[in-house]
Amino acid sequence: MIRALHRWPGLLAALLLLVLSLSGAALSVFPAAERLSSPQTPTALSIADLAERIQAVHPQVEQIRRAPSGRITAYWVEGGRPQAAVIDPVTGQGIASADPNRLERWLTNLHRSLFLGDGGRIAAAAGASAMVLLALSGTVLVARRAGGWRRWFMPLRGPLWGRLHVEIARVAVAGLLLSSATGLWMTASTFDLFPDGPAISTMQANPSGRVGLSLAAMDFLRETPAAELRSLSLPAPDDAADVFTVKTDRGTGTLDQGTGALLAWNDLTGWQGVSETIYMLHTGQGAAWIGLVLGLTALGVPAMAVTGFILWLSGWRARPRIRGNVTAGHAETIILVGSEGGSTWGFAATLRAALTNAGQTVHVAAISSFDPARYAKAQRILILAATYGDGDAPASAKGFIDRLRSLPAPPAIPLAVLGFGDRSFPAYCAFARAIAETAEAKGWRMLVPFDSIDRQSAQDFARWGRLLGAAMDIDLELVHQPVPPAVLSLTLVSRRNYGAEVQAPTAILRFALPKVSLWRALAGGGFGRFSAGDLLGVLPAGSAVPRFYSLASGRCDGFIEIVVRKHPAGLCSGQLLELEVGDTINGFLHSNAGFHAGRGRAPLILIGAGTGIGPLAGFVRANARHRPIHLFFGMRHPDSDFLYTEELAAWQREGRLLQLATAFSRGRMPRYVQDALREEAAEIARLVRKGAKIMVCGGRGMAAGVSDALADVLAPIGLSPDLLKAEGRYVEDVY
Structure with missing residues (x-):
C-alpha cells in the first residue's frame, strides 16, 4: 500500500514536480544574491535619519520600502514619470536600478502558476500535495529499507541507481516536506481559504492641518530603527489633509505631518506573524540561508525522477x-x-x-x-x-x-x-x-x-x-486547405436590440448551451468548460476564416451570450444581426485565459465602451462572492445603447457590482469613459494601492485613451499602466 502511494503520485506528477522543483531551486538563489548585493542598514540608523538622507538626494520621494533582504528602494515622480532606485542607506544615494529582474519574475510566474493563472496555481498546489504524499510515503519506505528509524543513515546495499535514489531522498526529504507544505499554505491563502485577519484602518485625515514638520522632529520615526522599517509613505506636499503611513515589523500606523503625533496604530497580529513566517520559510525572503538549503533539497527531485518515459510522453504531447x-x-x-x-x-x-x-x-x-x-x-x-x-x-x-x-x-x-x-x-x-x-x-x-x-x-x-x-530554384506550389475547426450548432434563444437611434445596430445574442459528452464535460473540451472573457469563434457563411466574439457568460450560467455591433461591410456581424430566435450558427470555443477575472478578492476595475461591456458584464454576473467591482462604461446615448441596463441595476442591488460610472459621448454634455476615470482619480489610485486589477475591453482608440488617462491618474502614486501590466494587474481585450 505504501509503495503504491509513493509510486503513482510520482508517476502521474513527474513533469509537474520537475518544473516546480527546478524553478524553486533557481528562485532560492535570488534572496541570497539580493542580500549580498544590498547595503545593510546600520543598527543605529533610525527611520527619520534614513528618510532625511534619501529626501536630501531625492526631494520628491513619495515612498521608501525596505525588503526582507535589507534592500531599500525609493519611489518618486520626476518630470511626470515615475522613478525608482535602490538606495544606499548610509548616503541616501541611488546605487542601482529598481527594475524587477526579468528572469526572477519569469521563474516566479512559472513556479506559482505555470503561466496558467488560477488553473496553474491549482495545478501547482496539486503538485505540492503530491510532493507531501511522496515525502511522507518515501520516509516510511526509507526507514523500512534502512531497518528502522534509528538506522536512518546506515549504509545501504543494492543496485547503484536504487541506492542513489534512497541516499538523496533521506537527505532531501525534510526540506521537500517543508517546501511543499508551506507552498500549500500559500496557495490556500491566495484563494482566501483561511479566515481574514482583522481589518487594518490607517486612513485618517491630518487633524492638525499643519505641514512642514521635519522628519527628525517626529518622535516615532526618530525612535524606530530603520532596520525595522517595511515601508514609509510620505504625504503629498500640497495636501494638508494627508498623513505619513509607516509599516514596521511590529505593525502599521499613521502620523500627523504637522506634529508627528501617532494617529493610529495596528499591531502585527499572530495570524499575520504565522503567515509571514511561512512566506519566509518558503521563499527565503528574510532568511536567505534557509532558501538556499531548500533550493538544494529541491534539486533532489530531478535526481530522483526516474520516470523518463513520462517526461518524453509529456514533451511529445506538447509538440505539434x-x-x-x-x-x-x-x-x-x-x-x-x-x-x-x-x-x-x-x-x-x-x-x-x-x-x-x-x-x-x-x-x-x-x-x-x-x-x-x-x-x-x-x-x-x-x-x-x-x-x-x-x-x-x-x-x-x-x-x-x-x-x-x-x-x-x-x-x-x-x-x-x-x-x-x-x-x-x-x-x-x-x-x-x-x-x-x-x-x-x-x-x-x-x-x-x-x-x-x-x-x-x-x-x-x-x-x-x-x-x-x-x-x-525549385517549383513550389503551395495549395493550402485550412482545416476547419470542430464546430457545434448553436441555437439562438433570445436577442435584445439596441443602437438603431444612433445608426449603430447592436444586439445581445443568447444561444442555448449545446450538449456535450460526459468526457468533454469532465475534461473541459469544447463547450465543456468556459468563462466570461473566453472567445466564441463563428464561421460565417461563405468564409473559412472565423470571427471571434468575447463571451459575456460562463458555463455555470447555462447559456452562451455575446454582444455584436453591425460593422460596415461586416460579413459575420451582418449575418449574426439577421438571426431570429430559433436560427442556428456554427461556433466553437477558443480559450482566452489572459482575460479572466480570476478568483482573487482584490478589487476589480472594469473599463469598457460599446460592445466591450460583454465580458465585463459576464465578470459581474459571476461575482457571487461579492468581490469589489467598479465598472466604468462608455456609450453613445443612454436611450439607445445602454447595454445591460436592467441587469446592472439588479447586480448593484445584489452586491455583485459595487460602483457603476457611465459616460455618454452624445447629448447635451458629451464625455468619454476616460473623463469618468479622471473624475474618479483618487478612488482609482486608492484601489490600485490596495492591489486592484484593471481590465479594459473595447475598441483600440478607447483603450489608448484609457491608458493615457490612467497614466495621469497613477503617476502620483509611482505607478503606470506599463508597470501594472508587468505585474499582471492591467489586461486588455481590444479590437
Whole structure:
C-alpha cells in the first residue's frame, strides 16, 4: 500500500514536480544574491535619519520600502514619470536600478502558476500535495529499507541507481516536506481559504492641518530603527489633509505631518506573524540561508525522477502533430512557427509537405526552440509568425526578438520571414515585421523579402510560395486547405436590440448551451468548460476564416451570450444581426485565459465602451462572492445603447457590482469613459494601492485613451499602466 502511494503520485506528477522543483531551486538563489548585493542598514540608523538622507538626494520621494533582504528602494515622480532606485542607506544615494529582474519574475510566474493563472496555481498546489504524499510515503519506505528509524543513515546495499535514489531522498526529504507544505499554505491563502485577519484602518485625515514638520522632529520615526522599517509613505506636499503611513515589523500606523503625533496604530497580529513566517520559510525572503538549503533539497527531485518515459510522453504531447518531421540536425530547411490560435501551424504543415515533395528534408518546430547551433545541415530558416493583440508576440514566441538581438553574430543560413494577420488592425503583422527588421539589422541575409498573409489567404500563401521556390530554384506550389475547426450548432434563444437611434445596430445574442459528452464535460473540451472573457469563434457563411466574439457568460450560467455591433461591410456581424430566435450558427470555443477575472478578492476595475461591456458584464454576473467591482462604461446615448441596463441595476442591488460610472459621448454634455476615470482619480489610485486589477475591453482608440488617462491618474502614486501590466494587474481585450 505504501509503495503504491509513493509510486503513482510520482508517476502521474513527474513533469509537474520537475518544473516546480527546478524553478524553486533557481528562485532560492535570488534572496541570497539580493542580500549580498544590498547595503545593510546600520543598527543605529533610525527611520527619520534614513528618510532625511534619501529626501536630501531625492526631494520628491513619495515612498521608501525596505525588503526582507535589507534592500531599500525609493519611489518618486520626476518630470511626470515615475522613478525608482535602490538606495544606499548610509548616503541616501541611488546605487542601482529598481527594475524587477526579468528572469526572477519569469521563474516566479512559472513556479506559482505555470503561466496558467488560477488553473496553474491549482495545478501547482496539486503538485505540492503530491510532493507531501511522496515525502511522507518515501520516509516510511526509507526507514523500512534502512531497518528502522534509528538506522536512518546506515549504509545501504543494492543496485547503484536504487541506492542513489534512497541516499538523496533521506537527505532531501525534510526540506521537500517543508517546501511543499508551506507552498500549500500559500496557495490556500491566495484563494482566501483561511479566515481574514482583522481589518487594518490607517486612513485618517491630518487633524492638525499643519505641514512642514521635519522628519527628525517626529518622535516615532526618530525612535524606530530603520532596520525595522517595511515601508514609509510620505504625504503629498500640497495636501494638508494627508498623513505619513509607516509599516514596521511590529505593525502599521499613521502620523500627523504637522506634529508627528501617532494617529493610529495596528499591531502585527499572530495570524499575520504565522503567515509571514511561512512566506519566509518558503521563499527565503528574510532568511536567505534557509532558501538556499531548500533550493538544494529541491534539486533532489530531478535526481530522483526516474520516470523518463513520462517526461518524453509529456514533451511529445506538447509538440505539434506533424508527421515525418526530420530532426533539426538533419534537416535542410528549418521552419519555425509562432502561433497564438494554432492556424499558422496548418500553413507550416502545408509548406513542409510541399518542400518534402520537392525533395527537401524539413524540420518544423515552435519558434521558442530556435537554436542555430543545432542546425548542422540547414540551408535556410523559414519563420512563420502570427501577431497577437496590439503588435505583441504570441505566447509561444515571447522573448524571441530579444534572443535575436543577443546573438553574437547572425547565422550564415539565409532567412525568410512570413507574417500572418488581419490588415484591418493597425498593428498588422507587427511582430513578424519586427523579426525581419531585427534580423536585417543584425546583418542576417534574407532569402526573400519580408511578406505577409492577410486573413489566412490561401492566394497570398501560394504567391509567397512561388517567390520562395524561385529563390530556392525549385517549383513550389503551395495549395493550402485550412482545416476547419470542430464546430457545434448553436441555437439562438433570445436577442435584445439596441443602437438603431444612433445608426449603430447592436444586439445581445443568447444561444442555448449545446450538449456535450460526459468526457468533454469532465475534461473541459469544447463547450465543456468556459468563462466570461473566453472567445466564441463563428464561421460565417461563405468564409473559412472565423470571427471571434468575447463571451459575456460562463458555463455555470447555462447559456452562451455575446454582444455584436453591425460593422460596415461586416460579413459575420451582418449575418449574426439577421438571426431570429430559433436560427442556428456554427461556433466553437477558443480559450482566452489572459482575460479572466480570476478568483482573487482584490478589487476589480472594469473599463469598457460599446460592445466591450460583454465580458465585463459576464465578470459581474459571476461575482457571487461579492468581490469589489467598479465598472466604468462608455456609450453613445443612454436611450439607445445602454447595454445591460436592467441587469446592472439588479447586480448593484445584489452586491455583485459595487460602483457603476457611465459616460455618454452624445447629448447635451458629451464625455468619454476616460473623463469618468479622471473624475474618479483618487478612488482609482486608492484601489490600485490596495492591489486592484484593471481590465479594459473595447475598441483600440478607447483603450489608448484609457491608458493615457490612467497614466495621469497613477503617476502620483509611482505607478503606470506599463508597470501594472508587468505585474499582471492591467489586461486588455481590444479590437
